[in-house]
Amino acid sequence: MHIHFISIGGSVMHQLAIALHKKGYQITGSDDEIFEPAKSNLLAEGLLPEEIGWRPGNINTAIDAVILGMHAKGDNPELLRAKELGLKIYSFPEYIYQESINKKRIAIGGSHGKTSTTAMLMHVLKQTKTSFDYLIGAKLEGFSQSVNITDAPVIVCEADEYPASTLEPRPKFHFLFPHIAVLTGIAWDHINVFPTFDFYLEQFRIFIQKIEKGGILIYNQTDATLKELVEENKRNDIRYQSYELPNHRIEKGETIIEIENNSAVLRVFGNHNLLNLNAAYFVCKELGINARDFVNGIQDFSGAAKRLEVIFNTGDASVYRDFAHAPSKVKATIDAVKQQFPERKLIAVLELHTFSSLNEHFLHQYRGSMDMADEAVVFYSQHALALKRMPALDRTTVFEGFAKDNLLIINSKEELSSFLETVRLQNCNLLLMSSGSFDEIDVISTIKS
Structure with missing residues (x-):
């Protein structure tokens, strides 16, 4: 070929x-x-x-x-x-389907959490010596590549809703036709592609219709929008498995889960991670992996790159890097860190980098998302606005969108560097959230200096 x-x-x-x-x-x-x-x-x-x-x-x-x-x-x-x-011309997902026609296809979709859920699933499959191919949008410890295509009988795909190609503008996850499908939640994003929430919602409705007959949809029942969508679009030729938070407790900054009387201390934390973990468990169950092997396999999972990734730790303080940029994920990530370490001060820094987040008409979606942070900073660069050919964004508009008292708004690289130099990592967590790079600032060197 x-x-x-x-x-x-x-x-x-x-x-x-x-x-x-x-x-x-x-x-x-x-x-x-x-x-x-x-x-x-x-x-x-x-x-x-x-x-x-x-x-x-x-x-x-x-x-x-x-x-x-x-x-x-x-x-x-x-x-x-x-x-x-x-x-023959294929978009990326169309070709993935061609390579996996004779495989059991697993597709992990949702507005947020799909990378982490896919990563957790891959980690356990590897730990249990299950043969599988995969497609994931992040670097994962223990895997040299983010795509692998062999003769394995199973393929695990992170399935996003962004357009497939210039010839095929439909969402990527419409082309995978899974036997096992996961939906982690629905929160409006990518407004440059999906200008209305109803149009965005329709893409998930279509995804459900693309599940192979006899397949299964595993979905997050704690997400009200998703639950309503599933209940309104029931198919009688597939099965359904809802999931919620697994049994767990937090002790001295550590999260302990219990699934079917099997317990373990986790290296990851936060309700969003626990929900993702439970989704991965139900997929594993479909593949014949029991609860004991799943719990044993997941306990040393440390996360995918830029998903609450620890990039610096002093013992009583940590710096986390996270891909969070959509409002629901920003809130979930901030809440997770604060709930895990309630005694530590939390400084949360969010970069507005996507088309949606830099759009003044979308900013109100962030209202309340940073409320749990003790100090909240929103950064955006003129460079990012210029690259996306977007108009200037006024600080007052940003402040009104987030509606958080004492919100610090920074729109220059120099000002952000100056702020980070004042951060003192003592009984404190610093959370850096962005799908970009904070205008190429070396955050750790800046803090240490």
């Missing part, structure tokens, strides 16, 4: 290219820009394009399939040439 990737430098695209290369396929690809770590990863496998840019000459009739990344536009010269030659 000869597969050509248009936009091979994408964070997940290049991982699929490497996985297929290791499977024995002939892989070529192109891109107009390739950053680290994709550049080094592709170079190590001999897959880095010799030249940067789009070249129609890369496309010929010897190619069996073209995989089109989100970065490529509709007028991409290689895409136009592939269409002219009548080649």
Whole structure:
């Protein structure tokens, strides 16, 4: 098989290219820009394009399939040439389905928590020596890649609702057709793609209809919106399994869970993580893994990258990095840290980086999300606004959107650095939340200085 990737430098695209290369396929690809770590990863496998840019000459009739990344536009010269030659063109999720037609497909969807749930599931499957393929959007300890395609009988996919490609604007999770589906919750996001909540909700309704006959939907019944959606769209040809918080307790900053009389101390914490854990348990149960093996397997799970990841610890203080950016996840993450360490001061710093979070008409969705923080900071950069071609964002508008007393609003890199230099990590937790990079600030060095 000869597969050509248009936009091979994408964070997940290049991982699929490497996985297929290791499977024995002939892989070529192109891109107009390739950053680290994709550049080094592709170079190590001999897959880095010799030249940067789009070249129609890369496309010929010897190619069996073209995989089109989100970065490529509709007028991409290689895409136009592939269409002219009548080649098979797939979006990323469409191709994943082609590689998994004969596998048991597991899809983890939801507005938040899907990466952590997928990571927990993968961790336990590995611990129990279960053979499986996977697709996940984050780096996970114990796994050298974020995509793996072999001849395993099972595939675990993090299934997001963002568009598949420029040719196929439907959500990625509509193309996986799972036998086991998970929905972790629904909270409106990506307003540049889903301009109304009803339109966003419809994508999850469609996802439920895509579950294979005889399959199962495992869903978070504590999410009122999701519960209502499931109850209004019941199918009689699939099974349903609801889940909620598992039995647990917190002792001296540690969370102890109990599932079917099997208990263990966890390395992760927070209600959102416990909900994700219970979802992963029910998937494992469907795969024949018992409660004892699940609990034994999950107890040393330390989390996926940027999901309440500890990046610095002094004993009585910690610095956490989290991917939280949507309102519901910001609230869940802040609440989790405060509930786990109620005696410690909590400083929460949120970067507005996505199109939704930088939109003045969406900001009111954040009302109350930072209330549990002792000190709350909202940062946004002019650079991020410029990149997204968005208008200036007034501090007063941000303040009114969050509606939190004493909220500190920072909109320059220099001002954020100055603030971080004043942070003293003594009986204190610092929580950094962003889907970006805080304008490339080296947070740890800044604090230590």
